[in-house]
Amino acid sequence: MLFMLTGGLGIFLLGMKHMSDGMQAVAGNSLRSLIGAVTNHRILATTVGVIVTCIVQSSSITTVMVVGFVNSGVMALSQGVGVIMGANIGTTITGWILVLKVGKYGLPLLGISAFVFLFSKKDRWRYWAMFLMGTGMVFFGLELMKDACATIKEVPDFEAWFARFNADSYLGVLKCAAVGCILTTMVQSSSATLGITISLATQGVISYPTAAALVLGENVGTTITAFLASLGTTTQARRVAYFHVIFNLFGVFWITLIFHWYIDFVQSIVGGDAFEPAIVGGLETYPGVVPAIAATHSIFNIANTLLFLPLMTPMVRFLEWAVPGPAFKEKPRLTDLDVLILETPLLAIEQSRKEVLKMGDGCLKMMDWLVELMNSEEPDKSLADRLKQRERILDSVQDEIAEFITGLLSAGSVSHATAEEARRQLRIADEYESISDYIANLDKFDRKLRRDGTRFTASQRADLEQLNRRTKEYVDMVHEGLAKDNRNVLAATSAAAKRIRSEVKSLRRKHLNELSSGPMEPVVSVAFLAALNAYNRVRDHAQNIAETVAAEKTNS
Structure with missing residues (x-):
């Protein structure tokens, strides 16, 4: 079980990287134009953050990139804050990709695109193949993790351990969120922990409310990447990284206060039939829980962004007050180049x-x-x-x-x-x-x-x-x-x-x-x-x- 879970996670992560690299190469000029279009207009900056993150398939890459741009002076703090909020919405695209019931086609998609990648002479074909190869690896890795999680139910000790994490009370919600946060911090990818969460939920190892609480914690865990990237940078770069932490922490705080009403709302949107079990290969599974988890992730980030959008100007002022800058103008280098942008x-x-x-x-x-x-x-x-x-x-x-x-x-x-x-x-x-x-x-x-x-x-x-x-x-x-x-x-x-x-x-x-x-x-x-x-x-x-x-x- 551990070997299959580890292998599935590794293939999933590598697939996410290939998807990201392939899309960056295919959409390169568009990506440049989008970043160049970022202004102080909060809605436009947020929209750019959503689109860029959907292209690069990683909020971590977007947030680290924003920290790099703000550090080098290319992007203002108010612009960076807007893009960060958009990145949180854009990262939810991964959940919706996993909603597609094409897990069994992951391996053939991986194989066919690998042949195109290896033997095609045109760069554009190779990068499209890289993207599709990454997509195949994501689905194949998810299938492996699902199969590994199915064996958990056959081991009473494992099932009893997972049963300790149940979002049936406020303390239980916080406990599950903390687990999601720690797991994401360790793996350095909210998409990977989302894949694990979906695998556990579809096999019935954890309930939908527990999965929803884990997803909330994963949003906090993903902030560690930008925080680490901001160490040793300018004051403005640290401010934008701290905003990312505050944005997600505050969002998790207020949503956990109304957690049970929130998941009831999501369930009403998705429909009660989605949570009915299905028998696959003689095992009881819950495939309908995947869109519910994706919706939980998306609605949370959209609602949090709508809450913060009117507060952007006061938030920037608060960050400037909370993280005071030095008396002199910071310019770490003569150029606006920053190694963080190499991502x-x-x-x-x-x-x-x-x-x-x-x-x-x-x-x-x-x-x-x-x-x-x-x-x-x-x-x-x-x-x-x-x-x-x-x-x-x-x-x-x-x-x-x-x-x-x-x-x-x-x-x-x-x-x-x-x-x-x-x-x-x-x-x-x-x-x-x-x-x-x-x-x-x-x-x-x-x-x-x-x-x-x-x-x-x-x-x-x-x-x-x-x-x-x-x-x-x-x-x-x-x-x-x-x-x-x-x-x-x-x-x-x-x-x-x-x-x-x-x-x-x-x-x-x-x-x-x-x-x-x-x-x-x-x-x-x-x-x-x-x-x-x-x-x-x-x-x-x-x-x-x-x-x-x-x-x-x-x-x-």
Whole structure:
């Protein structure tokens, strides 16, 4: 019995993971759009939480993801609170999936989808197969657990032990809820404990009221995942995790006060016939109790959410009062990346993409500052320090992006398309960091000349300013192509790249002619040629970005 129960639970959990991974891969773009649509509008945020959790098939993944977004500053506390409430409703979809009486088809569904997964060459087919394979494993695992629970009735000691947990009194309800909470905390999956509860109830080992009380406790137990994820994070992230605990604890508190009226209400909705026993394989079972348990789970979370929705603003204020923040602004990292988001690779790759785009914005800003510094009569130490600081920041940002993407690629369950996108982002981040280095070097050339008591000539400054403008326009076009994911960006910017190269060659010839026609300080000559080379390298790195976006290799 223990072997079958353990094996069934393991297959059930693995099935839930495959369902989640498959749906995330299939619905990747939709998932990104949904998270991007989260606003302070409480109903919209809650709706997004419901839909995302239905897609990823796990409230734990959604809540950990929300903690990660709030921790990194991508999502506000009020937005996170709304999504958390929606996640509690979305997780009840598992119960309704189990209502489908397809347990006996779980194994053939698993087998057929496994063949498609192994032999299909198209990623989309493979991810649909992964989802269906997970669905088959969920049903097959549930069938194994049901068979294991059926043997409990044949062992008097086991049956007597389960009989001690009976929700026939308020204390009994609390005891059952506590068991559900502890079991979910240990397994780290409310879906798994829901499967166990359904298996016990359908075999008649526990009554429907006991199963309902266990389900209430499972809602509290699932909060441990987000709570653990919030340890060591910012104050805002801890607040959203604490809200998850308060939301479920308060919900269980008020529903247990009216527990017997509540289960009577559910029974009236489901119908009394659902609780009539049926003889299957010579054993008395209660298959109709499954929709009742699913309804108990759903109605509880919907009612609790409706209760909390009008109280969202006061609740946010209470959390801000109860969990005071430090006097300084918390920013654990330079980027908005957080390892907690790695749970959902498609959202993680979107977050890293935003950080890469910010690097490009930083490079363009540095090019504007460079012209100001070069044309100022007196050295502008404040602006020069800002430019140097921006270059150092971009170095650190590249390191954080590389660390984040490496963690993403080592996760193991990343799709081929996501892995390719991750590798492209690594290269583009490296190219932007190199561009920032050359821009900082251009300022160093000018500062070194000023320290030596010389400067570029008026003609050279005018030439470099024009070259800077052309190069910035080119970098801007490439950056816009990256932002819009324009696969034609290489062809569209090819003429601009050639113009820059031609202009650099022309300025180099002009400079050599000036050297032969009159005297010039050697340091000025060296600095000017180095500046031309730096602009040429900026152009090369921008072209590398265009090549990466276009997914082409060219000989430049």
